[in-house]
Amino acid sequence: SLPKVVITRPLPEAGLSQLREQVQLVENKKDRPMQRTELLEAVQDAHGVIGLLTDRIDAEFFDAAPKLVGYANYAVGYDNIDVTEATRRGIPVSNTPDVLTRATAELAWGLLFAVARRIVETDGVMRSGHWPGWGPMQYMGMDVSGRTLGIVGAGRIGTAMALMSRGFDMPVLYLESPSGRRNQILESKVNAQCVSWEELLQRSDFVSVHCPLTPATRHLFDRRAFRKMKNSAILINTARGPVIKEDDLVAALREGDIAGAGLDVYEKEPVMADGLAALQQAVLLPHVGSATHTTREAMAELAARNLLAMLHGTVPPTCLNPEVLA
Numbered sequence: 111s112l113p114k115v116v117i118t119r120p121l122p123e124a125g126l127s128q129l130r131e132q133v134q135l136v137e138n139k140k141d142r143p144m145q146r147t148e149l150l151e152a153v154q155d156a157h158g159v160i161g162l163l164t165d166r167i168d169a170e171f172f173d174a175a176p177k178l179v180g181y182a183n184y185a186v187g188y189d190n191i192d193v194t195e196a197t198r199r200g201i202p203v204s205n206t207p208d209v210l211t212r213a214t215a216e217l218a219w220g221l222l223f224a225v226a227r228r229i230v231e232t233d234g235v236m237r238s239g240h241w242p243g244w245g246p247m248q249y250m251g252m253d254v255s256g257r258t259l260g261i262v263g264a265g266r267i268g269t270a271m272a273l274m275s276r277g278f279d280m281p282v283l284y285l286e287s288p289s290g291r292r293n294q295i296l297e298s299k300v301n302a303q304c305v306s307w308e309e310l311l312q313r314s315d316f317v318s319v320h321c322p323l324t325p326a327t328r329h330l331f332d333r334r335a336f337r338k339m340k341n342s343a344i345l346i347n348t349a350r351g352p353v354i355k356e357d358d359l360v361a362a363l364r365e366g367d368i369a370g371a372g373l374d375v376y377e378k379e380p381v382m383a384d385g386l387a388a389l390q391q392a393v394l395l396p397h398v399g400s401a402t403h404t405t406r407e408a409m410a411e412l413a414a415r416n417l418l419a420m421l422h423g424t425v426p427p428t429c430l431n432p433e434v435l436a
């Protein structure tokens with residue numbers, strides 16, 4: 111009989127056709143995250159699972175799925191997966207890098223411009239019917255061209271975001287990666303400068319966050335960090351919410367430590383910190399970094415390819431722990 115694969119929430123169909131031919135798919139048809147007990151019950155006799163960043167893939171999950179041969183995450187971020195535990199059990203796990211790099215980088219730019227030029231706030235003025243007509247002192251924002259862009263997390267998405275600054279002639283700063291490797295692409299293509307954390311905070315007009323969520327990056331941006339930034343600085347986060355201590359961000363925006371923020375992710379999704387929604391200098395999006403039709407289809411296809419490889423015992427294209435298959 112065909113192996114059984116659980117998909118924890120409806121995904122774009124175009125990416126799933128190959129999988130559909132080769133396995134017995136069991137799909138959660140409800141467009142909401144599965145409750146924990148629902149998930150643990152659904153995976154009881156599953157050979158494979160395609161899950162979401164909202165599903166916690168840990169020892170309890172693996173215990174509930176004794177037949178599991180592989181797990182494919184429908185996300186590039188994998189802070190929801192205990193990879194060490196998966197590896198200990200010899201279970202391959204995968205994510206969806208590359209296919210969503212440009213979409214996420216583009217959204218970071220969308221947020222950057224929306225905050226700098228007050229696009230959401232002033233759209234509200236038009237809709238309210240209260241625009242009195244053009245005025246020389248109205249709705250002034252901040253120039254983007256020529257300003258300094260600081261990248262926190264110069265990996266795939268951070269690099270793509272920074273490369274897109276070429277049209278705006280921006281000096282680019284970035285942090286050394288934890289491995290100590292320099293980003294040759296950024297240094298050669300946009301003359302990017304590798305700087306310290308302090309220097310990045312002090313010199314950047316825009317800071318864009320693209321690092322993964324790890325113990326080292328949790329609450330990287332707290333009140334101390336905001337106080338080091340320029341009062342005119344704008345912070346963009348399309349990575350993971352907990353990288354920013356959200357209560358501290360609200361305080362920093364209220365008190366003018368920084369000028370604005372564009373957020374696509376939150377510390378306790380789907381909830382936002384008290385006070386954030388009332389701040390006009392923040393533009394707030396519902397975690398849509400990868401949400402374009404073609405990107406979401408490509409993510410489904412990549413997750414499906416990863417899972418099929420796991421079921422066949424071959425190395426998946428974007429495996430997080432390929433050593434378990436060696």
Ligand code: GLV
Nearest residue numbers: 184185186187400
């Ligand atoms: C989305 O947040 C992802 O990690 O793909």
Ligand code: GLV
Nearest residue numbers: 243244245246247
């Ligand atoms: C503004 O509309 C300008 O032409 O400067």
